[in-house]
Every structure is written in structure tokens, then in C-alpha cells.
Amino acid sequence: MGKRFRIFMILGLALCVGGFFASANAAGLVDPATGMKITEIHIGDAGAFTGDAASPCMEIFHSAQIALDEWNAKGGIHGVKLKHIMGDDAMDPAQAVNVARKFVADKLMFGVIGPPMSSIAQATMGIYASGNLACITTAVSKPSLTEQGYKNFFRLCARNDSHGWNCALFIKNYLKAKKVAVLNERDAYCVNMAKETIKGLKKLGIKDILHETIVAGAKDYSSVLTKVRVYNPDVLFFVATTAPDQAIGVRQAKELGIKATFLGTEGAKDVKDFIEASQGAAEGAYVYHFAPDIYAIPAAANYVKKYESKYGTISGFGPTAYEAMNILLAAINRAAADGKITRKEVIQELHKTKNYHGILGFPVTFNKKGDLEGGATYFFKVVGKKFKQVAVMTGK
Amino acid sequence: MQRFFAQSRSVKSSWVAGVALVFILLPHFMPNGYWLRIYTVTGIWVMLALGLNVVAGFAGLFDLSYIAFFGIGGYTFALLSSNQLGIHLPFLVVLPLAAFLTMGVGFALGSTSLRLKGDYLAIVTLAFAEIFKLMLLNLETPVNITGGVNGIYGFDPINLFGLKVRSPVAYSYLIWFFAFLVTFGTYRLKNSRYGRGWEALREDELAAEAIGVNTTKMKLMAFAIGAFVAGTAGVLFASLQNSVFPNNFDFPQLVIVYCMVILGGLGNIPGVIAGAILLSILPEFLREYGAYRMMSYGLILIILMALRPQGLLGEIGFLSKKKKRPDKDETGRLRASTELYYENGKVVPISRERKPVYAKTDKIALEVKGVTQDFGGVRALDNLSLVVHEREILSIIGPNGAGKTTLFNLISGIYRPTEGRILFEGQEISGLKPHKIVSIGIVRTFQNLRLFSKMTVMDNAKVGRFCRTKAGPISILFHLPRHVKEEKETEEKAREVLGLFGTRLTGYRFNQQAIFLSYANRRRLEIARTLMTDARLLLLDEPSAGMNPQETKEITEFVKFLRDTYGYTILLIEHKLDVVREISDRVIALDYGVKIAEGSYRDVANNEKVVEAYLGRKGHGKRAGLKI
Structure with a gap:
């Protein structure tokens, strides 16, 4: 035991000494509160990089990494290099708290990308707030998160409730409808979505609305759809969760001779289970989605090329993460302009983010709560066997 | 750790004081909030x-619902001290309540799944855990109870008599x-009748039941106590995290x-603590990768388990030096116990100070009335009736398959007779559970030796005392007088009983x-174990099987000594006819489940049917006979 113990001790000492020299090289930023030299700026990335959600989370990580590498290639911030640090929580809120504590304790860390899950954001946002550490999440849509008064929490994706308003805008302004039928399933998301849309339509002056509920997984919607045919609306908004249900809906609507334009949910953005399953009935139908068709945005071409050459196809979570990292680093850059930097300054600068033009196809502004001003909902039209992006609504 | 408990009181208390001091100082020496957090969470994992241990x-129950109990504790706290249902009970009420x-839930789940063993128990408990998780996920509509995937958050701060627990340091304490x-x-618990009962149950459930351990109750108690600890940990965890979510209590956490x-070593308390500490710190070093x-974590676990399959501290300590063992010689070769025994060329006399005082009476102790036992189409016993008198030594002989062991299984309650009744001292015992029959006064040994092989000699003996002791968990946890008295008495009794065998089982x-x-x-230990139960009737199933002539002679004398000096009634199955002849008051011969002869040894041995059963039908005019 004595020998082994000595080896451990020597290894431990070597690590300490190595760590000291690695961290002690000179650079040009200072934390005014402690007088500590900032030798490297750390950006945390909290997410479930192992487990069931690993693949979208890794897309977030890789995309953010691309943005960070671009900044490093330009010489970092104020001459200081940037480092992207993974904090894996395996989708377990308890482990996510460990990650948050770790990031907060890291004195070189000035911002975090993530966390991308509602429950985990809820469990950790208080800890990030206690450390004044700014977080930009790219995938959390639960509205109540930004209603709790935390100043450090930003999101670059739409809240669930903003999709409703954006759908109303789309129906009124793009589809030019006057008479709308809204059918929704009885689950929390769909009920809420229908409610917000109807509220928005009324606000926009559309009073002629038929509202009915449907049952998830029912293979036959003809009784409800017969009602819709009699009502004869311009738009049929079919608020169901899964693509197969909406394929049945669109097909039966066509069979019954309903002329209304069909609008489906983000669940329907599935070539196989919606377009193909509808046997042609979906042609010309619309669906909304939280993620843009990144291939349709010219500004994103460079990012797409870099990502696809290294990691394969983009599923939808990556572009927002790339944008989030850029927005975060831009804020840090502004905060560091005077050669000093604190975490509070980074939060203040993030709040000042206004009309940032990146790769998402619309200008980004954070409101007071840290939410994306207006949210962003993308609309696609079924053309042949493809979804073609036709509009993005950002609350206006 | 056994040595730890053997230390004197002052040494022990200075140890405790030292460890306590370290833990009092530790939170203040954590480098930052992160390590303080790891330290605190490690406490939860240790609990x-x-x-689960x-x-x-x-x-030894393969319980996969354990993590659900953790969740029940957490969600109970969440529902009773938050705005979710608008209930705000004080922590000191919620904690015991949860x-x-x-x-209670553990008890209920345990009672429905007790008949299941191994894989089947695992499946049922796994299903329970899954149902629990689905309930957490779905009980948000129509009435929002659990908050679904979004969980419940924002709890009342813990208030202990006006002292608010808010800071991370306070939580760590x-x-x-x-x-x-x-x-x-x-x-x-481990060093009590419960601990011994559980260990016996884990080692050999049937033997545990047959020696008087209420295995049903012990399983339920294990379930309930495990759930109790998990529930408590759940409350503390929920409060620490200030939120609960379904994926806090999911399968990965159980794993x-x-x-x-x-990793620590099943059943080994310091090992389990070491395992918990190691596995809550290890992943932190790998979080960035x-x-x-997961790959390196898995690899480390595999290597550790390959090096120490019994766990870090399982069985023989990892760091402790090998003890000098008296049963090995200088070269490390294991010495047979007989070598020790005969090493001076003389038999060590067994101390039997008491004089023989008892002899057979005519009072009926055990009565078997018309018992039939069918196994499918095979009739193992056919309308068998017999009587054992008080303080009698009655031997049962018969060829293999005659139904002797079946008879023992029936008397000891392992089987329930297809037909017929069994009475002990006038009380009907057929249909009772084996441990119940032990407490009524009948205990057995097994033909193929069923000791609790990983337990010590002392503990093996002490298990036999289970049915005569009554201390419950409260008594054990607080060392109430009942537990202390019973433990002392058990220890004394075990020393006395093991002492009957001289140096073979002592020292x-x-x-x-x-x-x-x-x-x-x-074989001797198995008999000693039965003597611990205070039973009056001993069922000995081939006590001399596998013994050499010297040992056989000794065990024969010992059986006689038990009757003569202590007054036991003894029912004996034996193949060695020398033994039977030596000690039996009466002999019964069975063949094909039927009694073919009864009487003195001489009568039975000369009975034609018996001879025929043993040697086959006589054919060539030459008269066969058993050695008399």
C-alpha cells in the first residue's frame, strides 16, 4: 500500500503543478471584482449529451462549437482564447444541478448555452442566477420559465404561447382567411395552442370561428369534419400531436369535399407519415414548425457547409445553437471592451441585444423577460413530396 | 468492522468523535459550491x-421498484409543502409522514409480490416503478397533481424549530x-435478530423457514425498511433540489x-458507503467528455468488478491484512478439522457435566393420523399413521424412496398433507407454516445439510433463536431493554449449545x-442450530451421513445424550443400522409410503417384509437376513 500511495501522491502533485503552469500564462482581461486575470474565457454547454436525447444535444454542442471556433480564429475576445466546456447531465435534473454548480464555480466561465430541457432549466436556473451566469437556451418552450423573474435566463426559441399568436397572424395575413375552423385534441399542448390561436384571431378581427375537439388516435374524424363542411371555413386548423392523425384528417377532409386550406401542427412536418400517408391529399396544405428551413436562408450557407462537412445532416436544433453562441460571444465581447469583465456585465449586455442579424432569417431581440421578442414560427407548404418554407412569423 | 465493535467503549467513542469532527469541518473546506454540492449529494446517495443494501x-431481494420509493418520498414532500395543491405542512410533519x-407503499407492494422470487420479483417490481413513472408523467390532466413532465418546484424552505435551512452548507449538515x-x-439492524434473519433468508430461504425464521415477515420488513429509508432520502433530495421531476426517479438512477x-459488496455496510462515495464522485471527473x-465509466466499473467480484469491501477487506488463521498451517495449506481434532492422537472429551435423567415415557408427543401425500401421480405416503412418545428415540428406516424424508417435510410443515392430520401434543399442526411449527416445538435437520454457509458458526447458531426472540425494529434501533436482554440471552445460549460439542465449534x-x-x-452445527430453538421434538434426517466410524459413534452417543440429559424427543431417519440398533427405543420401517413393520429393532430387522424391502424377494431357498 505504501508504494501505491506514494505513486498516487506523486501523480496528484504533478497534476497540481501542471495545472498551475497551464493556467498561469499571461493575457489581457481582468475581473475587476477579484482582480483575477482572465486567461481563458469558458463557455459552458449544459445538456443531455448521453442518453436518449444525446443526438439533438450533440447537434447543439457541435453547432455552438462551430461559432466558437470562428471567434477563436479571429483571435478570441480581447486577445483571450475561448473554450467550450461540455456539462453532461444525462437528462437527470439532479446531475444537471451538479453541472450548474460546477459552471458557477468556474471563475473563468461567463456564459452558458442551454439547458435544452424544461425540467432541467427549472431545476437549475436558480443556481445559475445565484452565480449571475447568463444562460441562453435554444430549445425550451415552456412559458412559465421566463415568468419567474430570473434576469440571467434568455431563450432563442419561441414560447409555446407565441406559436398561437403567430399562427393567428399567418391565418389572417398570409392565408387571408375570414372564417376559420379549429379542431384540437384534448391534451395540454393542443388545448393551449387552440386557445391561444383563437384568442389571437379574435384580436385580429376574425370572429367567425368553429371550435371543436377531436380524439387522439381515432381513425375516423368524419363526424366532426361533416360539421366543418357544413360550416364551410376558409382555413381548417387541425391541432393534433402526431403526423398519422393529421394525415387521416387531411385525407378525410378532401374526401368529404372540404375546400378549406389545411393547416397542421409541427407534429405533421414528416414526409413519410404526413405527406406520403395522406396519399396526395396533403398537397398544398400548410404546417407550422419551431425550426427554420435553414437551407432556404442565404446567410446560413457558410454554417450549413461547415456543419455538414463534419457532422452530417442538420435536424433543426443546430442553427439556433450557432446563433445563440454568436449572440452570447458578441455580448461578452461588448462587456470586455474596456479590458474588464464580470458576469453581471454579460447579462446586461445580453439584455441590450437588439435586431441581431444572424442566420435565422429574422432579427433577434430579447424582451425584458429574456424571451425572444415575438417568438418565431416557421410555416411550410407541402409541395410534391417536400416541405417548402413560405413564411416566418415573429409576432408582427 | 467486527473488530470495530469489539473495541472498548472509550476507543470506540474516540473514533466516533474523530469521524464526527471531520464531517463537521468538511463542508467548510470544500473548495467551492460545486464540490460542496457533490459532497451533499453524496450524502443522499449514501442513504x-x-x-437498498x-x-x-x-x-437478497432483487427489488427494482426501489427508485420509485425514492420518488414517492420526493413527490409527497413536493405536494405537501408547495403551492401545487396549496398545502404547506411544516417539514417536521412532512418528513415522517412521507x-x-x-x-406503507413498500409494505403493500411487498405483500403482493412475496411469493415471487428472483426474476419474477424483479419483473413485478420493475413494473411498479414504470407505473409510478407513468403516473408522474400523466397525472397532470384532468387535474394537475404531479405537474407531468414539468414536475413540481418552489418548495417551502425547511424550518427546524425556527432554524431555516437555506444555505448549501446547512443542507450538507x-x-x-x-x-x-x-x-x-x-x-x-445488521447485528440483531433481524440482520441474522435476513442473512439466513438470503443464504437459504427454506432452511431459514425451517429453523424458525418468519421469512414472509422478514421479506416484508426488508421491503418496508428499504422504502422507509428511500422515502426519507426522497424528501431531503426534493428539498435540496427545490424541485422534483419524473426523470429524477427513473431507471438510470436505479442502476x-x-x-x-x-460495487461496495452486497450486505457490507462500509463497502456500500465506499461504493456510494466513489460512484457519486467518479462521474464528475468525466462530465466534460x-x-x-459513459464508456469510461462503464470500463472502470467492469475493471473494478473483474478485480473484486465480491465488491470493494465484500468478504475479506481490501486494505486489511490477511488474518492469521488457526485452521491453516504455516504454508497456508488448509488443515482439515479432523487433523486438529485428532492431532494428539486422542479424542478430545466433550464436556457433559450433567447426569442422564430422562427416559422414554408413554405419553404421546406426536401423532400422525392417516397421512397421504401425492405428488402428481406418485403417492409418496399412503395412509400412514404413527405415534411418537415423549422422550422417545424413534428411528425410521426404509430403502430409498420409501417416503422417509417426505414424512419429515410433512411434519415440519414444508408440505401440506393431501389427506390426514398431524398432531403435536394434542394440537393440530398440519397446514401450519414451518416457522410456526418450530415455535410450537418441532425442528428438523436436512439430509443434505442446509447451513447458512457464509454466516459464522456463532450466527448460524443464533439464527435458531429467532423464533424465541421478539424484539422489533424500534427495539433494535434504539437498543431498548428487550433487545439488549434477548441479545445477551441469545449469545449465552449459543455459547452453551456450541459448547456441547467441545472445541469443535467453539473458540x-x-x-x-x-x-x-x-x-x-x-453436521454438528446443524444439530446445534436446532437445539437453539428450544424445540422439544427433533427431527434428525440422517445425522451420521458422510461421517467416518469414529464420528458416527460420537454422534450416536450425542443423540442419546440429548435425550437422556435434556429430555428431547427424537425422530430419526438413519441408514446406518448400527446407529439405529444402538439408540432406538422403537423402529418403524417404511416402504413405498406404507408402514411395513414397527417395534423393537430386533423385531423389525427380522421382519420378512423389511428384509424383502432391503434385499429383494427371496428366491433360491437361501434365507436372507439383516445383520443384528
Whole structure:
């Protein structure tokens, strides 16, 4: 035991000494509160990089990494290099708290990308707030998160409730409808979505609305759809969760001779289970989605090329993460302009983010709560066997 | 750790004081909030692992619902001290409430699944855990109870008599305080009749039941105590996290707790604590490496388990030096117990100070009335009736398959007779559970030796006392007078009973595992175990099987001595006719489940049917006969 113990001790000492020299090289930023030299700026990335959600989370990580590498290639911030640090929580809120504590304790860390899950954001946002550490999440849509008064929490994706308003805008302004039928399933998301849309339509002056509920997984919607045919609306908004249900809906609507334009949910953005399953009935139908068709945005071409050459196809979570990292680093850059930097300054600068033009196809502004001003909902039209992006609504 | 408990009181208390001091100072020496957090969470994991150790380690039950109990504790706290349902009970009410509620659920789940063993128990408990998780996920509509995937958050701060627990340091004290209580509690349980009962149950359920351990109750208690600890940990965890979500209580967490217990060594308390500490710190070093994290974590676990399959501290300590063992010679070769026994060329006399005082009477002790036992189409016993008199030594002989052991299984309650009744001292016992029959006064040994081989000689003997002791968990945890008195009495009784066999089972052998005993000594220990139960009727199934002539002679004398000096009634199955002739008051011969002869040894041995049963039908005019 004595020998082994000595080896451990020597290894431990070597690590300490190595760590000291690695961290002690000179650079040009200072934390005014402690007088500590900032030798490297750390950006945390909290997410479930192992487990069931690993693949979208890794897309977030890789995309953010691309943005960070671009900044490093330009010489970092104020001459200081940037480092992207993974904090894996395996989708377990308890482990996510460990990650948050770790990031907060890291004195070189000035911002975090993530966390991308509602429950985990809820469990950790208080800890990030206690450390004044700014977080930009790219995938959390639960509205109540930004209603709790935390100043450090930003999101670059739409809240669930903003999709409703954006759908109303789309129906009124793009589809030019006057008479709308809204059918929704009885689950929390769909009920809420229908409610917000109807509220928005009324606000926009559309009073002629038929509202009915449907049952998830029912293979036959003809009784409800017969009602819709009699009502004869311009738009049929079919608020169901899964693509197969909406394929049945669109097909039966066509069979019954309903002329209304069909609008489906983000669940329907599935070539196989919606377009193909509808046997042609979906042609010309619309669906909304939280993620843009990144291939349709010219500004994103460079990012797409870099990502696809290294990691394969983009599923939808990556572009927002790339944008989030850029927005975060831009804020840090502004905060560091005077050669000093604190975490509070980074939060203040993030709040000042206004009309940032990146790769998402619309200008980004954070409101007071840290939410994306207006949210962003993308609309696609079924053309042949493809979804073609036709509009993005950002609350206006 | 056994040595730890053998230390004097002052040494022990200075140890405790030292450890306590370290833990009081530790939170203040954590480099930052991160390590303080890891330290605090480790306390939760230690509690969880120790609770699971009671179920899986002590009692050997493969319980996959354990993490659901953790969740029940957490959600109970969440619902009773938050705005979710608008209920705000004080922490000191919620904690016991949640813990006892979880215990109740554990009890209920245990009672429905007790007949299941191994894989089947695992499946049922896994299903329970899944149902629990689905309930958490779906009980948000139509009435929002659990908050679904978004969980419940924002709890009332813990208030202990006006002292608010808010800071991370305060939490670390609170949680480690409970972790210590659990450690302490599980130690006390382990070194009690409960601990021995569980260990016996884990080693050999049938033997445990047959020696008087209420296995049903012990399983339920293990379930309930495990759930109690998990529920308590759940409350503390929920409060620490200030939120609960379904994926806090999911399968991966269960796997981690199992890893901790298995890595540490099932049933070994310091090992399990070490496992919990190791596995809560290890992943932190790997958090930055994503997919590599799981790979390296897995690899480390595999290497550790390959090096120490019995766990870090399982069985023989990892760091402790090998003890000098008296049963090995200088070269390390294991010495047979008979070598020790005969080493001076003379038989060590057994101390039997008391004079023989008892003899056979005519009072009926056991009455078997028209008992029939069918196994499918095979009739093992056919309308058998017999009587055993008080303080009689009655031998049952018969060829293989005659139904002798079946008779024992019926009397001891392992089988329920197809037909007929069995009475002991006038009381009907057929249909009672084996442990019940032991407490009524009948105990048995097994033909193929069923000792608890990983338990010490002393503990093997002490298990026999289970049915005569009554101390419950409260009594054990708080060392109430009943427990203390019973433990003392059990210890004395065990020393006395093992002492009957002279040096064979005493001295250093007290702490030797039964598996290291010689064959003959195992037979002796099994008899010693039965004597601990205070039974009046002993059923000995071939006590001399596998013994050499010298040992056979000795065990024969010993059986006689038990009757003559202590007044036991003895029913004996024996193949060695020398033994039968030597000690039997009466002999009954069975063949094909039917009694073919009864009477003195001489009468039975000369009975034609008996001779025929043993040697086959006489054919060539030459008269066959058993040696008389």
C-alpha cells in the first residue's frame, strides 16, 4: 500500500503543478471584482449529451462549437482564447444541478448555452442566477420559465404561447382567411395552442370561428369534419400531436369535399407519415414548425457547409445553437471592451441585444423577460413530396 | 468492522468523535459550491445505497421498484409543502409522514409480490416503478397533481424549530446527519435478530423457514425498511433540489444505486458507503467528455468488478491484512478439522457435566393420523399413521424412496398433507407454516445439510433463536431493554449449545464461516442450530451421513445424550443400522409410503417384509437376513 500511495501522491502533485503552469500564462482581461486575470474565457454547454436525447444535444454542442471556433480564429475576445466546456447531465435534473454548480464555480466561465430541457432549466436556473451566469437556451418552450423573474435566463426559441399568436397572424395575413375552423385534441399542448390561436384571431378581427375537439388516435374524424363542411371555413386548423392523425384528417377532409386550406401542427412536418400517408391529399396544405428551413436562408450557407462537412445532416436544433453562441460571444465581447469583465456585465449586455442579424432569417431581440421578442414560427407548404418554407412569423 | 465493535467503549467513542469532527469541518473546506454540492449529494446517495443494501444486500431481494420509493418520498414532500395543491405542512410533519407513507407503499407492494422470487420479483417490481413513472408523467390532466413532465418546484424552505435551512452548507449538515442516522441504523439492524434473519433468508430461504425464521415477515420488513429509508432520502433530495421531476426517479438512477451496492459488496455496510462515495464522485471527473463519459465509466466499473467480484469491501477487506488463521498451517495449506481434532492422537472429551435423567415415557408427543401425500401421480405416503412418545428415540428406516424424508417435510410443515392430520401434543399442526411449527416445538435437520454457509458458526447458531426472540425494529434501533436482554440471552445460549460439542465449534470457530467447517462439524452445527430453538421434538434426517466410524459413534452417543440429559424427543431417519440398533427405543420401517413393520429393532430387522424391502424377494431357498 505504501508504494501505491506514494505513486498516487506523486501523480496528484504533478497534476497540481501542471495545472498551475497551464493556467498561469499571461493575457489581457481582468475581473475587476477579484482582480483575477482572465486567461481563458469558458463557455459552458449544459445538456443531455448521453442518453436518449444525446443526438439533438450533440447537434447543439457541435453547432455552438462551430461559432466558437470562428471567434477563436479571429483571435478570441480581447486577445483571450475561448473554450467550450461540455456539462453532461444525462437528462437527470439532479446531475444537471451538479453541472450548474460546477459552471458557477468556474471563475473563468461567463456564459452558458442551454439547458435544452424544461425540467432541467427549472431545476437549475436558480443556481445559475445565484452565480449571475447568463444562460441562453435554444430549445425550451415552456412559458412559465421566463415568468419567474430570473434576469440571467434568455431563450432563442419561441414560447409555446407565441406559436398561437403567430399562427393567428399567418391565418389572417398570409392565408387571408375570414372564417376559420379549429379542431384540437384534448391534451395540454393542443388545448393551449387552440386557445391561444383563437384568442389571437379574435384580436385580429376574425370572429367567425368553429371550435371543436377531436380524439387522439381515432381513425375516423368524419363526424366532426361533416360539421366543418357544413360550416364551410376558409382555413381548417387541425391541432393534433402526431403526423398519422393529421394525415387521416387531411385525407378525410378532401374526401368529404372540404375546400378549406389545411393547416397542421409541427407534429405533421414528416414526409413519410404526413405527406406520403395522406396519399396526395396533403398537397398544398400548410404546417407550422419551431425550426427554420435553414437551407432556404442565404446567410446560413457558410454554417450549413461547415456543419455538414463534419457532422452530417442538420435536424433543426443546430442553427439556433450557432446563433445563440454568436449572440452570447458578441455580448461578452461588448462587456470586455474596456479590458474588464464580470458576469453581471454579460447579462446586461445580453439584455441590450437588439435586431441581431444572424442566420435565422429574422432579427433577434430579447424582451425584458429574456424571451425572444415575438417568438418565431416557421410555416411550410407541402409541395410534391417536400416541405417548402413560405413564411416566418415573429409576432408582427 | 467486527473488530470495530469489539473495541472498548472509550476507543470506540474516540473514533466516533474523530469521524464526527471531520464531517463537521468538511463542508467548510470544500473548495467551492460545486464540490460542496457533490459532497451533499453524496450524502443522499449514501442513504439510498444503504437502504437498498437492506433489501438487496441483507435480504437478497432483487427489488427494482426501489427508485420509485425514492420518488414517492420526493413527490409527497413536493405536494405537501408547495403551492401545487396549496398545502404547506411544516417539514417536521412532512418528513415522517412521507417516510411512513413510502414504507406503507413498500409494505403493500411487498405483500403482493412475496411469493415471487428472483426474476419474477424483479419483473413485478420493475413494473411498479414504470407505473409510478407513468403516473408522474400523466397525472397532470384532468387535474394537475404531479405537474407531468414539468414536475413540481418552489418548495417551502425547511424550518427546524425556527432554524431555516437555506444555505448549501446547512443542507450538507442536514443530509449527512440523516446519512449518519441511516448508517447507524443499518449497523444496528445488521447485528440483531433481524440482520441474522435476513442473512439466513438470503443464504437459504427454506432452511431459514425451517429453523424458525418468519421469512414472509422478514421479506416484508426488508421491503418496508428499504422504502422507509428511500422515502426519507426522497424528501431531503426534493428539498435540496427545490424541485422534483419524473426523470429524477427513473431507471438510470436505479442502476446507479445498484452499482453502488454491488460495487461496495452486497450486505457490507462500509463497502456500500465506499461504493456510494466513489460512484457519486467518479462521474464528475468525466462530465466534460460526453459519450466517452459513459464508456469510461462503464470500463472502470467492469475493471473494478473483474478485480473484486465480491465488491470493494465484500468478504475479506481490501486494505486489511490477511488474518492469521488457526485452521491453516504455516504454508497456508488448509488443515482439515479432523487433523486438529485428532492431532494428539486422542479424542478430545466433550464436556457433559450433567447426569442422564430422562427416559422414554408413554405419553404421546406426536401423532400422525392417516397421512397421504401425492405428488402428481406418485403417492409418496399412503395412509400412514404413527405415534411418537415423549422422550422417545424413534428411528425410521426404509430403502430409498420409501417416503422417509417426505414424512419429515410433512411434519415440519414444508408440505401440506393431501389427506390426514398431524398432531403435536394434542394440537393440530398440519397446514401450519414451518416457522410456526418450530415455535410450537418441532425442528428438523436436512439430509443434505442446509447451513447458512457464509454466516459464522456463532450466527448460524443464533439464527435458531429467532423464533424465541421478539424484539422489533424500534427495539433494535434504539437498543431498548428487550433487545439488549434477548441479545445477551441469545449469545449465552449459543455459547452453551456450541459448547456441547467441545472445541469443535467453539473458540476461534465462533467467528469462522460455516463453509470452512469440515463435513462432520457442519453436521454438528446443524444439530446445534436446532437445539437453539428450544424445540422439544427433533427431527434428525440422517445425522451420521458422510461421517467416518469414529464420528458416527460420537454422534450416536450425542443423540442419546440429548435425550437422556435434556429430555428431547427424537425422530430419526438413519441408514446406518448400527446407529439405529444402538439408540432406538422403537423402529418403524417404511416402504413405498406404507408402514411395513414397527417395534423393537430386533423385531423389525427380522421382519420378512423389511428384509424383502432391503434385499429383494427371496428366491433360491437361501434365507436372507439383516445383520443384528
